[in-house]
Amino acid sequence: MTEPSGGILASDADRDAAASKLAEAVAAGRLSLAEHDTRLDTLFAARTQDQVSAVTADLPALPVRRSGLYRAVDQHRCVVIGGAAQRAGRFPIGRFCTVTAVFGGLDLDLRAAVPSQEEITLTVWGVAARVSITVPARWRVTNQVFVAGSSQVMADREGRPGEPLLRLRGTCLGGTFRLSQE
Numbered sequence: 001m002t003e004p005s006g007g008i009l010a011s012d013a014d015r016d017a018a019a020s021k022l023a024e025a026v027a028a029g030r031l032s033l034a035e036h037d038t039r040l041d042t043l044f045a046a047r048t049q050d051q052v053s054a055v056t057a058d059l060p061a062l063p064v065r066r067s068g069l070y071r072a073v074d075q076h077r078c079v080v081i082g083g084a085a086q087r088a089g090r091f092p093i094g095r096f097c098t099v100t101a102v103f104g105g106l107d108l109d110l111r112a113a114v115p116s117q118e119e120i121t122l123t124v125w126g127v128a129a130r131v132s133i134t135v136p137a138r139w140r141v142t143n144q145v146f147v148a149g150s151s152q153v154m155a156d157r158e159g160r161p162g163e164p165l166l167r168l169r170g171t172c173l174g175g176t177f178r179l180s181q182e
Contacts, residue, residue, distance in 0.1 A: 138159070
C-alpha cells in the first residue's frame, strides 16, 4: 500500500489528542466557542496528520504531566527521578538534548516537536526506568542506545536528505526502552 498523496492518514487517536488541545485552549481563554466549533469541524474533516496538526499549530504545547521526587523538562533536557513525566505536543527541541530517567518513567513524543537544527543528538540515560520515545515518520533515525533490560526498538531509518536526523545515544540499565516511529 502506498502513502496517500497528501501525507500519512490521521488516526482517531490523533484527532482525539487535537480535540483535547482545542478544549484546553477554550478553557484557558485562547479560543472562543465559535472558533472552537469551527476548528472542530475542520479537525474531524481532516484526513492526514498534517491537516490535523494544522488545526492546533498556533496553540502552545500541552503542559508537561509530571509526578515524582524530581523532574525537569525543557528543550535541552528531560529528567525524572522516582516518578513519571510526559512531554508531547508542539515544543522546541535543542540540537543536543538529554533524557534521564531513574526509578521512574518518561514518555517523549516528538511527533509535533520543532527541531532547532536538521540534526538532533538525543542522549538517553536510564536506571531501572521506563523510557519511551516516539519519533515522527518523516525523521531519519540512528539508534546507538545500549539496553541491559527489555527493549522494543525500530530499525534505523535512513530517509531522504533534508529530513530531520535524530541520533540516539546512551545507556539504559534495567527497566525498559521503547523507540517507535509513527
